[in-house]
Amino acid sequence: NAGVTQTPKFRVLKTGQSMTLLCAQDMNHEYMYWYRQDPGMGLRLIHYSVGEGTTAKGEVPDGYNVSRLKKQNFLLGLESAAPSQTSVYFCASSQRELYNEQFFGPGTRLTVL
Amino acid sequence: KQEVTQIPAALSVPEGENLVLNCSFTDSAIYNLQWFRQDPGKGLTSLLLIQSSQREQTSGRLNASLDKSSGRSTLYIAASQPGDSATYLCAVRPGRGSTLGRLYFGRGTQLTVWP
Numbered sequence: 001n002a003g004v005t006q007t008p009k010f011r012v013l014k015t016g017q018s019m020t021l022l023c024a025q026d027m028n029h030e031y032m033y034w035y036r037q038d039p040g041m042g043l044r045l046i047h048y049s050v051g052e053g054t055t056a057k058g059e060v061p062d063g064y065n066v067s068r069l070k071k072q073n074f075l076l077g078l079e080s081a082a083p084s085q086t087s088v089y090f091c092a093s094s095q096r097e098l099y100n101e102q103f104f105g106p107g108t109r110l111t112v113l
Numbered sequence: 114k115q116e117v118t119q120i121p122a123a124l125s126v127p128e129g130e131n132l133v134l135n136c137s138f139t140d141s142a143i144y145n146l147q148w149f150r151q152d153p154g155k156g157l158t159s160l161l162l163i164q165s166s167q168r169e170q171t172s173g174r175l176n177a178s179l180d181k182s183s184g185r186s187t188l189y190i191a192a193s194q195p196g197d198s199a200t201y202l203c204a205v206r207p208g209r210g211s212t213l214g215r216l217y218f219g220r221g222t223q224l225t226v227w228p
Contacts, residue, residue, distance in 0.1 A: 042218040042220045042221070043216075058215065098206060098214055104149075104157040
């Protein structure tokens with residue numbers, strides 16, 4: 001049982017390049033989330049999904065797109081990377097019932113030059 | 114919008130001390146509150162989850178309390194050890210609003226325990 005895994009762990013992009021971050025969970029969780037963590041800002045929600053085929057915007061969605069084609073996977077895409085997207089990205093998942101805890105992946109450290 | 118504040122931002126103590134980390138939140142309508150530990154360059158490890166109907170949770174040397182009406186939670190660490198050095202994050206899950214299940218995080222308390 002691997003929990004929540006993220007690929008890749010590190011990435012350096014040039015401004016304007018695109019990439020996709022992959023999150024996978026093996027706990028059969030309905031809800032999945034993408035957060036970003038910046039120094040002095042805490043974690044902020046980018047997008048989330050309440051089930052396969054559904055996605056919704058969080059508080060900082062601009063410049064990102066997401067897809068949830070399979071229940072166990074949640075993809076975060078950057079179409080045209082900007083230096084402001086340099087951050088650490090965390091994926092999380094939880095069961096449908098809101099009293100359950102949220103589990104986090106190890107993070108992806110992204111630098112945009 | 115829910116706002117979560119953690120005090121102090123940083124704490125440095127000698128080994129063996131008992132210590133308290135504080136977390137406050139502005140909207141008392143929460144489902145639960147979760148404390149996490151984050152080591153440098155690593156992900157978040159869940160330490161304790163307190164439901165809105167509970168007053169406290171314990172795990173080993175850790176004890177977390179919740180006073181929902183006043184919007185406060187404390188994490189008590191007994192007999193601190195150098196291995197406890199990390200950043201501790203508090204997060205609340207709102208009980209209302211449209212973003213189902215999301216967490217609102219504080220900025221964390223960076224703890225250093227020296228031998």
